[in-house]
Structure formats: structure tokens, C-alpha cells
Amino acid sequence: xxxxxxxxxxxxxxxxxxxxAAAEVGDDVFGEDPTVADLETxxxxxxxxxxxxxxxxGHMGNQIAVYVHTRSGAEIWAPQxxxxxxxxxGAASVLSRVLPRTFDSPDGVPPADVLHRWATGTEDIHxxxxxLLCMENTLTGRVVPLEEQRRATAFAHEHGLRTxxxxxxxxxxxxxxxxxxxxxxxxxxxxxVCFSKGLGAPVGSALAGDAAxxxxxxxxxxxxxxxxxxxxxxxxxxxxxxxxxxSRLVQDHDRAERLARFVTDNTQLSAVARTNMVLVTTPAxxxxxxxxxxxxxxVRAVALGSDLVRLVLHLDIDDAKLxxxxxxxxxxxxxx
Numbered sequence: 001x002x003x004x005x006x007x008x009x010x011x012x013x014x015x016x017x018x019x020x021a022a023a024e025v026g027d028d029v030f031g032e033d034p035t036v037a038d039l040e041t042x043x044x045x046x047x048x049x050x051x052x053x054x055x056x057x058g059h060m061g062n063q064i065a066v067y068v069h070t071r072s073g074a075e076i077w078a079p080q081x082x083x084x085x086x087x088x089x090g091a092a093s094v095l096s097r098v099l100p101r102t103f104d105s106p107d108g109v110p111p112a113d114v115l116h117r118w119a120t121g122t123e124d125i126h127x128x129x130x131x132l133l134c135m136e137n138t139l140t141g142r143v144v145p146l147e148e149q150r151r152a153t154a155f156a157h158e159h160g161l162r163t164x165x166x167x168x169x170x171x172x173x174x175x176x177x178x179x180x181x182x183x184x185x186x187x188x189x190x191x192x193v194c195f196s197k198g199l200g201a202p203v204g205s206a207l208a209g210d211a212a213x214x215x216x217x218x219x220x221x222x223x224x225x226x227x228x229x230x231x232x233x234x235x236x237x238x239x240x241x242x243x244x245x246x247s248r249l250v251q252d253h254d255r256a257e258r259l260a261r262f263v264t265d266n267t268q269l270s271a272v273a274r275t276n277m278v279l280v281t282t283p284a285x286x287x288x289x290x291x292x293x294x295x296x297x298x299v300r301a302v303a304l305g306s307d308l309v310r311l312v313l314h315l316d317i318d319d320a321k322l323x324x325x326x327x328x329x330x331x332x333x334x335x336x
Contacts, residue, residue, distance in 0.1 A: 002325045003300045007169075007252075007276060007314035010200040018239045019286065023236035027229050028054075029222075035232030039239045043206045045189055046242075047170075048182030051214035053208045053221060054235055058083075058168045060226050061192035065092045066132065068216040069162040069189065069302075072097040074131035077118065077161070079108040084134050085167050095224075098164035099128045108139040109316045112155075115204040119159045130159070136166040137184060140304075141274030144173070146183060153187035165191040172198050172275040177251040189213065195238035198276060199245045204238040227279065227310075245315060252276035252313040255322050256282040262326050267333035278311040279304070286336045293335040297328030 003009045012020065022042065026032035036054050044052040055061045062084045070076060076092060078085050081103040085092065092098050103110045110133070122129055133156040137144040140284040141298045153163045165188040167173070185191040190209035195201035207217050221227055228234075263271035263280055266287050269290075271280045282290050287303035294301050296311075317325070 001300060002317070002321050002328070004311040004313070004317070004325060005300050007197045007200075007304045007312050010315045012202050012237060013200070013246070013315075015199070016237050019236045019240040020233050023232040025230040025232035028231045029227045029229060033230065033232045034320045035239065037147040039235040039242070040206065042239070042242065043193065047167075047184065047185040047193070047208045048180075049191070049208040049213040052208035053214050053217050054231065054238075055207060055221055056203065056228070058166070058192055058197075058205040059088050059091070060193045060221070061205045062088065062166055062226060063095055064166070064207055064217045064220045064224065064226075065190045065192060066092045066165040066210075067220045068094050068213055069164060070098050070131040073099065073128055074097050075101050075118075075128045076132040076134060077101050077103065077110065077130065077156075078134040079110075079136065079139065079330070080104050081108070081140065081170065082134060082136055082166065082299050084136070084164075084214075087128050090279050090282070091237075095110070098131070101130075107135050107142055107148070108144055110135075110152050112151075115152065115155050118155060119155075122159075130161050131319035133161050133163045134166065135163075135188075136174050137169075138169045138176075138275050140310075141169075141172075141277030141279070143176045143275060146179070146186070147175065149184075150187045159267050163188045167191045168194040169198055170274065172249055172253070175246070176253060176275050190217075195241050198249055198314065199238075199241035201238040201241040204234050206238075248315075249276065252315075252317075253290075255313045255317065256321075259313070259322065259326060259329075263329060263333075266330060269333055274311045280309040280311065282307050282309060282336060289336045290332060294328060295304045297332050299325050299332070301327040 040052040195204045260271040270328035
């Protein structure tokens, strides 16, 4: 079975398993795990931030950011399609008790007129006060232009809001833009990154920011049950991925482009590649039918709606598996 549902389905490479087995560990709750400490320092440096904290998941990293930046009853601003709102069980409202305010934007950048309108009348006694602007890069594989990010974060800071970037696939954005990760993270008070998506580690994310904010984040991690003990065995896999797998992301992007071109040129469907993702548009209400047909061809995918199917390229997909997936998609397309 060729699994293109997500880049979270990868298996640790033999070299990663060796790094995990050899990891030097200590009690991280006491701050004594050297492998975790090294990973946090390297991640912060890559992102141009003062400090970072290792967390079990991107979900936790995002929600810690909301928790430390906001207060109960405050507004947070985010794209309608933001993972932090739509894919984390409403945790921002449950845990931090904030009021989400969403903007509609295809690339996840808040329109200037929306920002100006939302920043007006914040002293009105009837209104929740804005506290945090959240963005995401990449957003469903789409790379957000850095100049637009910086315009939005500068506006937020001018109006007293903090800023957070969900950078679960920031590594993909940096490769696609041919920029250092710090350039993608610039302008944000905090940024979360995943090691278990494009980089292929089995588990782990990090939240980075200034030292004072990350000190608060460590307390929040403990509150949420995310403080761990000899967690260097996990951090070692993440650190190996950070060292060895960032540069190879361009291969995933290239294979995504090849797959999208094949779909568009050889089937009745249309497709677009966004970094390591291929989004296939199907006839109305037939996305699930395509997913089922692909399954019979030995290819797994997910439907994002009634007429959109997502295919994700990743560490476990080489050229031979890409060719097999292409053949399976060609056959499956004939069934809808």
C-alpha cells in the first residue's frame, strides 16, 4: 500500500533508529536531558529566536502559544482554514477561553481592510479585546509570501496584538522560498514547528520565541501534561531529522509537481502541486469515490471536501513508488 494521506505516516529510517538507540538522556522535567537541550537550542537558532521548548505535538505547541499570549475572553484572529482552529477540537476556546475571529483569504493572509476594520473600536465596552494574530505557513501546502506575513505582523504589533505562526511545515516553506527558516519565522513572537511531518521523525514538535515567553511555555506544557522524563529518545529522532532531512524536502516538492502534471495531462481531473501536496479537483460530490477507487489500486489518500482530494509526498515515497501511485491514480480516475 502506498500511503499518500499525509507526511505523518513515515517510518523512522535505519539511521534515525540508530540515533534514537544511542541517545544520551536525562530527566527533562529537571532540565537534565542533554539531547532535548541540544534540539531546543538548534531549533531556536534556526528560527532566529532566543529559546525553544520541545513538545509532544504541534497541537500542543499551538495551544501553548495561544495560552501564553492571551487572556480569557480575548479575541484571536486567524484564517478560516487555520489548523489551530479547525483541526484541534476547539482547544483554543476550551483551554484558553478565547473568541476566534476568522478572515477569509485563499493564502491565509489577512486582507488590509479586514485588519483595519477589526482594529477599530477595540475600546468599545461591548467588544472582546484583540490579543493574538495567528497565521500558518505552509497553509494546506501553499507558501505564504513573506512580505505579506511581515505586513500583517507589523500591523498586529502596532495595534497591541501578539503574533504566532503555525509552522508545522515551515521547513517546506523555507525550501520552496530558498530562504533560511529564520526568514519564514521573522515577525512572529512565537512559532511552532513539527519534526514529524515533512522531516519524517516519529514524534515531536517545538515552540520557539523569546526567552521569557518560552519560560511561560514550559509552565504551560507542565499544566497540559506535556512535560516528559527521559525524552531524549524522542528528541534524538527529531534532531536526526532536522540534520538529515531538511535538504531532501525539495525531492518531495519535485515529485508533487510531477504527479500533479500527470493528473492534469492524462486524466479528466485537474490537479495543482503546493510544495509536497497535490490537490486533485474531482467532479462534484465524487472526492470520496476517488479515494475509495484509489484504495483498490493500493494508494491511500484523503478527501478534503466533496470535490477535493489531497495526496502528500514524503520521505517514504521514492521514484518507484511515485510511478506506482501514478499508475494507480490513472486507473482510479477512470472509475469516477
